[in-house]
Amino acid sequence: MGESHLSRRLLVLANLLRRGGTIRYRRLLGLSVGEWGIIGELSQRAPVNLNELAAGIGLDKTQISRSVTTLVERGLVTREPNPESNREVVINLTADGRGSMARMVEAAIAVNAFLLEGFSADEQRVLAGRIDLLTSRAHELLAREQAVRAIDEVDGEASDGNGDSGFIDR
Numbered sequence: 001m002g003e004s005h006l007s008r009r010l011l012v013l014a015n016l017l018r019r020g021g022t023i024r025y026r027r028l029l030g031l032s033v034g035e036w037g038i039i040g041e042l043s044q045r046a047p048v049n050l051n052e053l054a055a056g057i058g059l060d061k062t063q064i065s066r067s068v069t070t071l072v073e074r075g076l077v078t079r080e081p082n083p084e085s086n087r088e089v090v091i092n093l094t095a096d097g098r099g100s101m102a103r104m105v106e107a108a109i110a111v112n113a114f115l116l117e118g119f120s121a122d123e124q125r126v127l128a129g130r131i132d133l134l135t136s137r138a139h140e141l142l143a144r145e146q147a148v149r150a151i152d153e154v155d156g157e158a159s160d161g162n163g164d165s166g167f168i169d170r
Contacts, residue, residue: 010134024107029100034059034067035076036104039093042077043101047090049082058142076100 018033025036041056042048050068054061068091071077076097082088093101116124 020111024111025104028103028107031100032067032070034064035071038064038067038071039076039097039101040104042091042093042097047080047092049088049090053091058139071097 021036022033025031025033029036031039037057037059038053041053045052045056048056050061050065053068054064057064068077068079072079074096075094078092078094079089080092082090116127119127
């Protein structure tokens with residue numbers, strides 16, 4: 001497989017890991033994929049507003065809003081007025097949410113150990129650096145595609161599905 005298949009191979013890897021995580025965290029904690037993603041992100045960045053949370057996990061805020069509501073109802077996160085802006089709310093983990101995160105971390109350590117079995121410490125460091133680089137480039141790619149989409153919407157263009165939309169094809 002050549003370089004042209006890199007993004008597809010990464011998508012397959014991400015999908016396999018997501019499917020395994022979905023089963024694992026549903027079994028361990030009763031969480032959906034969106035819910036465990038939100039808890040994971042909040043453990044790193046809370047408190048955040050909905051836009052920041054969505055950006056942190058690479059989804060649109062409309063995609064995660066319902067999951068946040070479910071987590072609030074389950075007592076795993078809070079949604080409170082932002083003291084700096086009356087027009088927005090901030091989302092944070094509760095003590096129960098932090099407990100769920102601790103269980104997720106335990107499971108993730110076991111998964112990571114399995115995935116990295118046979119990798120030297122140097123290989124693990126290089127891999128982590130390359131993943132960070134690819135993630136950064138993917139954020140840049142997304143921003144470019146969103147900019148092109150916005151321009152197309154202003155110009156009244158729509159993709160006809162023939163693959164000739166997007167900054168790479170221009």
